[in-house]
Amino acid sequence: MTPIxxxxxxxxxxxxxxxxxxxxxxxxxxxxxxxxxxxVKAEPDLGYLHRGIEKLCENRTYHQCIPLMNRLDYLAGEVxxxxxxxxxxxLLGIEVPKRAQYIRVIIAELTRIASHIFWLxxxxxDLGAMTPLFYGFREREKIMDLCEMVSGGRMFPAYFRxxxxxxxxxxxxxxxxxxxxxxxxxKWKDYDTLLTENPIWxxxxxxxxxxxxxxxxxxxWSGPMARGSGVDWDLRRDNPYSSYxxxxxxxxxxxxxxxVYSRYLVRMQEMLESAKIVRQALEKLPxxxxxxxxxxxxxxxxxxxxxxxxxxxxxxxxIQEGVTPPAGEVYQAIxxxxxxMGFYIVxxxxxxxxxxxxxxxxxxxxxxxxxxxxxRLLADxxxxxxxxxxxxxxxDC
Amino acid sequence: MGIxxxxxxxxxTTSLEKVVDWARKSSLWPATFGLAxxxxxxxxxxxxxxxxxxxGMEAFRASPRQADLIIIAGTVTKKMMPAIQRVYDQMTEPxxxxxxGACACSGGIFDSYAVVQGIDLYLPVDVYIPGCPPRxxxxxxxILKLHEKILRDPFLTQQYREKLxxxxxxx
Amino acid sequence: MHRAVDFxxxxxxxxxxxxxxxxxxxxLVVHPRAIRALLTALRDAxxxxxxxxxxxxxxxxxxxxxxxxxxxxxxxxxxxDRLTLKCLLPGEAPVIDSVVSxxxxxxxxxxxxxxxxxxxxxxxxxxKRILLPPDFVGFPLRKEFPQRGQ
Numbered sequence: 001m002t003p004i005x006x007x008x009x010x011x012x013x014x015x016x017x018x019x020x021x022x023x024x025x026x027x028x029x030x031x032x033x034x035x036x037x038x039x040v041k042a043e044p045d046l047g048y049l050h051r052g053i054e055k056l057c058e059n060r061t062y063h064q065c066i067p068l069m070n071r072l073d074y075l076a077g078e079v080x081x082x083x084x085x086x087x088x089x090x091l092l093g094i095e096v097p098k099r100a101q102y103i104r105v106i107i108a109e110l111t112r113i114a115s116h117i118f119w120l121x122x123x124x125x126d127l128g129a130m131t132p133l134f135y136g137f138r139e140r141e142k143i144m145d146l147c148e149m150v151s152g153g154r155m156f157p158a159y160f161r162x163x164x165x166x167x168x169x170x171x172x173x174x175x176x177x178x179x180x181x182x183x184x185x186x187k188w189k190d191y192d193t194l195l196t197e198n199p200i201w202x203x204x205x206x207x208x209x210x211x212x213x214x215x216x217x218x219x220x221w222s223g224p225m226a227r228g229s230g231v232d233w234d235l236r237r238d239n240p241y242s243s244y245x246x247x248x249x250x251x252x253x254x255x256x257x258x259x260v261y262s263r264y265l266v267r268m269q270e271m272l273e274s275a276k277i278v279r280q281a282l283e284k285l286p287x288x289x290x291x292x293x294x295x296x297x298x299x300x301x302x303x304x305x306x307x308x309x310x311x312x313x314x315x316x317x318x319i320q321e322g323v324t325p326p327a328g329e330v331y332q333a334i335x336x337x338x339x340x341m342g343f344y345i346v347x348x349x350x351x352x353x354x355x356x357x358x359x360x361x362x363x364x365x366x367x368x369x370x371x372x373x374x375x376r377l378l379a380d381x382x383x384x385x386x387x388x389x390x391x392x393x394x395x396d397c
Numbered sequence: 398m399g400i401x402x403x404x405x406x407x408x409x410t411t412s413l414e415k416v417v418d419w420a421r422k423s424s425l426w427p428a429t430f431g432l433a434x435x436x437x438x439x440x441x442x443x444x445x446x447x448x449x450x451x452x453g454m455e456a457f458r459a460s461p462r463q464a465d466l467i468i469i470a471g472t473v474t475k476k477m478m479p480a481i482q483r484v485y486d487q488m489t490e491p492x493x494x495x496x497x498g499a500c501a502c503s504g505g506i507f508d509s510y511a512v513v514q515g516i517d518l519y520l521p522v523d524v525y526i527p528g529c530p531p532r533x534x535x536x537x538x539x540i541l542k543l544h545e546k547i548l549r550d551p552f553l554t555q556q557y558r559e560k561l562x563x564x565x566x567x568x
Numbered sequence: 569m570h571r572a573v574d575f576x577x578x579x580x581x582x583x584x585x586x587x588x589x590x591x592x593x594x595x596l597v598v599h600p601r602a603i604r605a606l607l608t609a610l611r612d613a614x615x616x617x618x619x620x621x622x623x624x625x626x627x628x629x630x631x632x633x634x635x636x637x638x639x640x641x642x643x644x645x646x647x648x649d650r651l652t653l654k655c656l657l658p659g660e661a662p663v664i665d666s667v668v669s670x671x672x673x674x675x676x677x678x679x680x681x682x683x684x685x686x687x688x689x690x691x692x693x694x695x696k697r698i699l700l701p702p703d704f705v706g707f708p709l710r711k712e713f714p715q716r717g718q
Contacts, residue, residue, distance in 0.1 A: 019477060019480050020429070020430060020480055020481075020484055021459070022429050022457075022459045026431070026432070026433070026436070027432055027477055027480075046698055046699055047474075047476050047697075047698060047699035047700055047701070048432075048474060048476050048477040048480070049432065049433055049471075049472060049474060049477070050474055050476065050511050050699040050700065051472055051474065051507040051509060051511060051512055052507065052509030052510055052511045052512065052708060052715075053507075053509075054684075054709060055509055055510070055708055055709055055713075055715055056506075056507065056508070056509050056715065058715075059715055067506065068506065071433075071434055071506075074433065074434035074437060075437065090591050091591065093591060118437070133444065134444060134445045137441065137444040137445055137446065138445065140441075141441075141446050154438075154532065155434060155437060155438070155530060156434075156529070156530075214619075217619045217620045217645065218619070218671060218672045218673065219672050219673050220620065220621060220622070220671070220672075220673030222620075231645070233645055238648045239648060328590045328591065329590065329595065329639075329652075330590070330591055330593060331593065331622075331623075331641050331650070331652060333622065340622065342622055342623055342641070344623065344625050344639065344641070346627055354627075355625075355627050355628070355709075357623065357625035357626075357627070357639075359622055359623040359625075359641075363676060363680075364623075364673055364676065364677075366676070367672070367673060367675050367676045368672075392433070393433055393434065396699055397699070475701065476700070476701045508715070508716060509715055509716065509717070510708050510713070510714070510715065510716060510717030510718075511700065511708075511717070
């Protein structure tokens with residue numbers, strides 16, 4: 001039977017997905033060229049949440065940058081500060097006390113669980129499964145309560161300081177956190193039963209967004225994105241920072257050539273591993289200082305500031321000028337929930353950074369959206385954006 | 398627009414106005430307009446712990462034509478502003494605007510080259526909710542204040558009454 | 569001494585200008601003309617194996633001349649270590665070869681460096697603004713650009 005129209009007479013259609021769209025996880029705009037339902041080209045258009053954080057940092061002292069950094073990957077608020085504080089401490093050449101390192105690990109891993117829960121809820125919601133969101137928020141609210149207990153802020157605790165922490169853990173934190181992580185695997189089973197063997201979920205995610213190991217490294221993928229393709233790399237194990245070498249945890253790897261389903265399995269397992277790390281850290285929490293004992297870096301205790309003139313002057317100088325690292329350049333990378341988050345800080349010897357460059361994992365991952373989406377259906381684009389776990393403030397800085 | 402036009406302003410009694418305003422505030426449907434971090438607190442408000450469905454607002458409409466409320470949650474950048482303006486213009490009357498968070502109220506901590514210093518430079522804001530991000534209880538308090546505003550200030554009926562009178566004068 | 573220093577000094581003796589060691593990290597200041605060849609050699613040699621480009625950062629060293637620095641940070645999964653390469657470019661016309669053909673991830677990084685700092689990457693397939701609106705005038709991260717905009 002002869003076709004009605006000869007081939008190649010169809011034009012492609014340009015569809016604008018976003019920036020105001022329920023499934024783009026924020027203000028992402030994707031310009032999609034469609035041939036029917038098949039994607040011919042998908043070009044991401046970024047910058048709708050570019051706030052100029054790198055420029056703002058140049059006019060602030062190092063401590064004043066801490067709340068700014070919190071708002072980078074807003075689902076895992078304190079992990080960004082983990083990287084920033086470690087980078088500045090590397091510049092200064094100091095190491096924080098053991099108790100502060102353990103508490104930093106606890107807060108960072110708790111926020112990693114919170115970030116993955118939110119990812120799971122929104123990713124499943126985009127693909128039609130609305131229930132995991134509500135189940136996940138049950139646990140996420142408990143984590144937010146723990147963060148609030150520690151510093152007063154739910155999403156943005158701003159708890160880490162250069163040289164340690166702002167204050168010690170409040171009473172009752174260790175018991176509540178232990179109760180949470182001991183119970184977490186049972187609650188995790190709820191999300192697992194809903195999705196892992198679900199035939200609709202498998203149909204939507206198996207075989208979509210396949211990346212081989214070599215392509216992952218070529219495109220700069222890291223974290224769960226790379227591990228879903230079998231790249232055995234985790235900065236917490238391979239280049240450990242802040243006492244991660246004291247803890248015993250596994251690195252889940254993807255079981256197949258890196259499709260959306262295997263990344264889903266990796267992130268689910270990572271939640272359990274993070275709960276394991278938090279439990280070990282809480283049980284082995286050492287006593288001691290929570291700030292490095294150096295008057296050029298840590299604020300003196302408040303009682304002394306009110307009574308002793310030397311402490312008052314010290315406090316004043318630290319607030320006005322901030323910490324003054326020597327001139328030099330460092331790069332510190334940490335394992336953020338989204339991948340490798342790096343801070344490249346150029347210091348000119350004053351209390352303000354000369355240049356802060358933030359290596360954001362979501363920004364790097366979006367580069368491969370075009371490559372992954374070509375030849376697939378439009379509905380797969382939503383699955384791809386979900387699996388990339390992008391946070392637009394992390395993309396646009 | 399709405400019920401006022403059909404009935405004509407001469408027979409609209411205050412008790413009917415009250416019923417209409419009560420109906421409007423009891424099921425305000427927000428348009429999904431989460432831009433940044435405040436969007437997370439907005440989603441959390443709609444989730445199980447701070448259930449926004451108690452106020453009839455769990456139906457976040459993706460299409461602006463079906464929404465009455467736009468909650469500008471997050472930082473407004475200069476690149477995003479035309480999109481926000483277009484979505485606001487596409488909303489049908491009556492419509493209200495809540496500026497949620499420090500960035501929407503005044504630019505927040507981002508006093509930079511790419512950020513609009515407050516959405517009220519472009520849109521008429523009804524309720525400002527400060528915070529970075531405001532707690533879900535804060536968002537709910539702001540929404541309840543908006544409900545009070547809708548109940549006590551039938552601004553739309555007043556405005557359209559005046560417009561209709563002006564049109565009749567000219568004719 | 570970092571294991572890559574001798575390797576590169578053997579193969580590219582005139583292009584390795586300076587070696588800086590600070591806080592356990594090694595930065596090699598190299599000549600911009602050789603950046604593509606250097607990255608290819610570091611990626612393909614099995615004893616180097618720097619197959620992963622973490623980031624490309626653009627730095628404005630005003631008022632020092634050469635004014636701009638382009639910093640490449642590489643990671644080797646086989647040997648679990650990092651290496652930083654830095655190229656210094658003049659202030660009036662900062663142009664350098666694009667390394668998209670060596671590492672595909674350089675695409676977005678170079679676009680961001682062009683967008684915010686104005687460094688032109690020769691041979692980039694799609695060098696246009698990425699984070700700022702397409703009609704934006706100026707390069708915000710340069711030192712003379714005010715924080716609040718013009």
